[in-house]
Amino acid sequence: MQAAAPIVQFGHVRKQFAGRPVLDGISFTIRRGEFACLLGPSGCGKSTTLRMIGGLLREFEGSVLVEGTRPEDRWRSLAFVFQSPRLVHWRTALDNVAFGLELREPGMRAEERRRAALQYLVMMGLALDAGKYPAHLSGGERQRVAFARALAVDPALILMDEPFSDLDVNTRERLRDQVITIWQATGKTIVFVTHDVDEAVYLADRIFVFSRKPTQILRILDVGRPRPRDLERDPALAELRREVRALFATQREPPHGFPSAGDGQPPEPAGPRGRGSWSGPAPRLGG
Amino acid sequence: MARLKELSSPEERWGASGPAGSSGAGRLRRTAQERIATDVIPALILLAWYLASFRAPEYVLPNPLSVILLTLQLLADPALFHHTYISLGRVIAAVLIALLLGSSLVLLARYAPLARGFIVRRLLPFLNAFPTLGWAILAVYWFGVSDPSAIFVEVAILLPFSMITMWEGMKALDEETLEMAWSFTRNRWIILRKVIFPLLLPYIFAVLRISYGVAWKVALIAELFGSSVGLGYLLNYSRNQFNSPMLFGTILVIIVLVYLMDRLGFEPLERRMMKYRAEAQAGPPHV
Ligand SMILES: Nc1ncnc2c1ncn2[C@@H]1O[C@H](COP(=O)(O)OP(=O)(O)O)[C@@H](O)[C@H]1O
Ligand SMILES: [Mg+2]
Numbered sequence: 001m002q003a004a005a006p007i008v009q010f011g012h013v014r015k016q017f018a019g020r021p022v023l024d025g026i027s028f029t030i031r032r033g034e035f036a037c038l039l040g041p042s043g044c045g046k047s048t049t050l051r052m053i054g055g056l057l058r059e060f061e062g063s064v065l066v067e068g069t070r071p072e073d074r075w076r077s078l079a080f081v082f083q084s085p086r087l088v089h090w091r092t093a094l095d096n097v098a099f100g101l102e103l104r105e106p107g108m109r110a111e112e113r114r115r116a117a118l119q120y121l122v123m124m125g126l127a128l129d130a131g132k133y134p135a136h137l138s139g140g141e142r143q144r145v146a147f148a149r150a151l152a153v154d155p156a157l158i159l160m161d162e163p164f165s166d167l168d169v170n171t172r173e174r175l176r177d178q179v180i181t182i183w184q185a186t187g188k189t190i191v192f193v194t195h196d197v198d199e200a201v202y203l204a205d206r207i208f209v210f211s212r213k214p215t216q217i218l219r220i221l222d223v224g225r226p227r228p229r230d231l232e233r234d235p236a237l238a239e240l241r242r243e244v245r246a247l248f249a250t251q252r253e254p255p256h257g258f259p260s261a262g263d264g265q266p267p268e269p270a271g272p273r274g275r276g277s278w279s280g281p282a283p284r285l286g287g
Numbered sequence: 288m289a290r291l292k293e294l295s296s297p298e299e300r301w302g303a304s305g306p307a308g309s310s311g312a313g314r315l316r317r318t319a320q321e322r323i324a325t326d327v328i329p330a331l332i333l334l335a336w337y338l339a340s341f342r343a344p345e346y347v348l349p350n351p352l353s354v355i356l357l358t359l360q361l362l363a364d365p366a367l368f369h370h371t372y373i374s375l376g377r378v379i380a381a382v383l384i385a386l387l388l389g390s391s392l393v394l395l396a397r398y399a400p401l402a403r404g405f406i407v408r409r410l411l412p413f414l415n416a417f418p419t420l421g422w423a424i425l426a427v428y429w430f431g432v433s434d435p436s437a438i439f440v441e442v443a444i445l446l447p448f449s450m451i452t453m454w455e456g457m458k459a460l461d462e463e464t465l466e467m468a469w470s471f472t473r474n475r476w477i478i479l480r481k482v483i484f485p486l487l488l489p490y491i492f493a494v495l496r497i498s499y500g501v502a503w504k505v506a507l508i509a510e511l512f513g514s515s516v517g518l519g520y521l522l523n524y525s526r527n528q529f530n531s532p533m534l535f536g537t538i539l540v541i542i543v544l545v546y547l548m549d550r551l552g553f554e555p556l557e558r559r560m561m562k563y564r565a566e567a568q569a570g571p572p573h574v
Contacts, residue, residue, distance in 0.1 A: 054470055056466060056469060056470060072473075075470070075473060079470065079471070080467070080470040082463070082466075082467065084463065086463050086464055086466075086467040088464065088482070088485070089563070090485050090561070090563040090564075091563070092563075099471075099481075100471045102481065103468055103471035103472040103474075103477055103478070103481065104471050104472050106472075106474070106477055133563055153471065
């Protein structure tokens with residue numbers, strides 16, 4: 001498995017919704033095994049981009065290739081972790097983890113599925129919660145179940161769409177470390193969407209910075225710092241963070257005097273979710 | 288967010304499981320006063336009926352003992368019980384046919400936009416408005432006096448109930464859950480079985496319960512015209528003969544059958560099929 005081989009390729013991808021351009025000619029390549037962060041303001045088309053990779057959105061201009069072919073033929077190579085856990089409420093944590101396998105490999109024996117599911121639950125530190133229903137799990141636990149569900153189908157590529165943005169700061173920071181640990185242990189490719197500068201700097205091998213819509217790629221940044229990272233102590237990371245923030249500042253005021261980032265979008269809810277994101281003050285990381 | 292989603296699950300929106308929990312009427316703890324209201328009042332009414340029956344002519348108010356005797360005969364006496372079980376069989380067949388047909392039509396409406404307008408805007412209002420008596424008379428013209436004739440009328444009346452309820456269920460299907468499922472498989476059949484069916488289960492039970500009660504009301508009219516056997520036929524027969532105990536007994540046997548089906552059929556089945564609910568409510572939800 002050569003590290004530099006491309007796993008996802010976008011070539012001049014454009015996408016409109018109801019005549020309004022969202023993606024305005026996007027080209028980039030994600031390498032096998034890397035941790036890629038797509039960073040951009042709310043509503044710029046990050047989820048749309050992930051859907052295209054996942055073959056869930058098939059109408060667009062330009063070319064999207066996953067492992068060299070059409071995404072709709074490669075759905076077996078990847079799994080999603082969404083912003084909300086999307087667990088099914090009638091199944092326990094264990095059976096939710098097994099659910100992805102059950103959908104993907106209906107021929108597999110139930111016992112075998114559950115054994116695999118348990119292994120990933122244990123990996124996520126949820127062995128004692130296997131029998132609990134989602135209603136009895138905390139937000140962070142649910143999201144870990146969702147992550148285990150994605151891991152259980154053993155995909156080459158995991159697509160994570162702002163998976164921690166609904167969680168409190170402490171949980172978020174713990175889960176970031178957990179994702180890094182598992183990524184390092186499994187060698188999978190992760191495409192991680194976020195609108196949080198610090199999160200991208202903390203996690204990514206490379207950061208793909210998206211502009212406001214109509215969206216283009218502003219810059220692709222190599223982070224290239226060892227892990228575990230500390231944004232406060234590592235001057236290179238601090239510098240990188242400054243650079244990305246500056247890049248964002250140019251994106252804050254839209255041209256032609258339109259209201260900022262929202263652009264017809266409902267505003268982001270206030271509260272912990274807004275912290276450390278696009279325009280807010282950054283929380284301390286890793287301290 | 289996940290929490291909000293749970294709160295808007297169909298049962299809760301329908302208010303079936305209020306703050307007191309969804310243990311159902313069957314497991315309500317009864318206080319002494321409630322016991323009096325529930326059981327003693329009917330007993331007193333029965334007693335009053337018994338006493339009054341000595342003063343009234345039999346065709347106005349038959350002796351409750353002979354009514355109960357006839358009810359028992361209708362359930363257990365081979366000379367009579369075929370009327371009961373044939374009606375019951377027709378009702379059950381009609382309920383199941385209407386559920387399957389209604390669900391299929393509504394699934395078709397959801398997944399074949401071409402058919403949607405016809406099914407939802409033409410067929411549904413048409414069936415909903417069509418009078419029972421109209422179907423009953425037409426069924427005799429079309430099918431003669433026969434089993435299919437009675438079942439046809441019952442299905443025709445039940446169909447709009449099942450279509451409306453199942454259509455509401457389809458509209459309430461959680462798009463995010465469906466997208467999650469779609470990201471794990473491209474097999475529509477598996478998604479239908481493992482995701483859509485469980486999501487629709489509360490609606491299916493609603494259809495069954497409503498249909499079973501309505502089907503009995505319709506069955507009598509259907510059998511009055513289109514059958515030479517069954518409780519509807521018996522009702523008509525006793526009317527002609529001024530056989531008042533038989534008339535009352537027929538009515539009572541239907542009440543008994545509807546009640547028993549609810550308590551011994553639907554309630555345990557629902558509890559079994561939605562076991563997760565009881566288990567998910569075993570402890571206080573995590574905040
Ligand atoms: N199915 C859709 N129909 C119409 N507009 C959509 C649809 N999906 C996304 N959009 C629009 O496309 C833009 C980008 O959406 P999205 O990819 O969800 O943004 P992000 O994930 O970066 O916040 C938004 O303006 C959104 O309203
Ligand atoms: Mg998004």
